[in-house]
Amino acid sequence: xxxKTKIVVLRTKELIYTGIFLVxxxxxxxxxxxxxxxxxxxxxxxxxxxxxxxxxSSPITxxxxxxxxxxxxxxxxxxxxxxxxxxxxxxxxYPLLKPSVAEINEKLQTANSxxxxxxxxxxxxxxxxxxxxxxxxxxxxxK
Numbered sequence: 771x772x773x774k775t776k777i778v779v780l781r782t783k784e785l786i787y788t789g790i791f792l793v794x795x796x797x798x799x800x801x802x803x804x805x806x807x808x809x810x811x812x813x814x815x816x817x818x819x820x821x822x823x824x825x826x827s828s829p830i831t832x833x834x835x836x837x838x839x840x841x842x843x844x845x846x847x848x849x850x851x852x853x854x855x856x857x858x859x860x861x862x863x864y865p866l867l868k869p870s871v872a873e874i875n876e877k878l879q880t881a882n883s884x885x886x887x888x889x890x891x892x893x894x895x896x897x898x899x900x901x902x903x904x905x906x907x908x909x910x911x912x913k
Contacts, residue, residue: 819883820845821911827854828906830899835860839871839903843911848878851904866896874900884908 823845827838835857842850851874853867861867870893877887884904889897 819912821847821908824911826907826910828903828910830903832860832864832899839900839907841904841907841911843908847882848884848904848908851875851878851900864896866893867900869893870896870900873897874904 821843823843825840825842827840829836829838837856837860838854840852840854841848842852851871853871856867873889873893874884874887874897878884881887884901887901
């Protein structure tokens with residue numbers, strides 16, 4: 771039984787390239803794991819938002835008239851949304867403002883945040899303007 775000896779020749783360049791690619795692969799896997807685990811913790815933090823209780827306002831300008839959207843919050847959620855300094859001409863020109871605020875107040879009783887409130891398509895733009903003003907007021911209320 772003769773044994774045949776095989777000699778394997780490894781080049782230093784190939785070993786270095788293989789090592790570099792292994793290290794880069796491991797780093798890529800770690801970065802991906804880190805990215806996906808961080809997203810879950812941010813969602814839980816965002817859902818547990820607390821506010822400084824009080825009344826906060828955000829201005830809205832429609833045409834040449836402006837009025838305020840006042841948002842009343844307690845520690846965990848929005849309790850009331852109202853329109854203040856609403857001129858009669860603005861109310862006449864934009865008749866969906868008051869019904870939209872009433873609808874938002876009604877839906878906020880069951881929803882936890884303004885992002886969870888879904889609106890109908892018939893007053894979509896009015897709701898968008900009001901929602902943005904509510905979000906601006908809530909930014910002032912965050913701890």
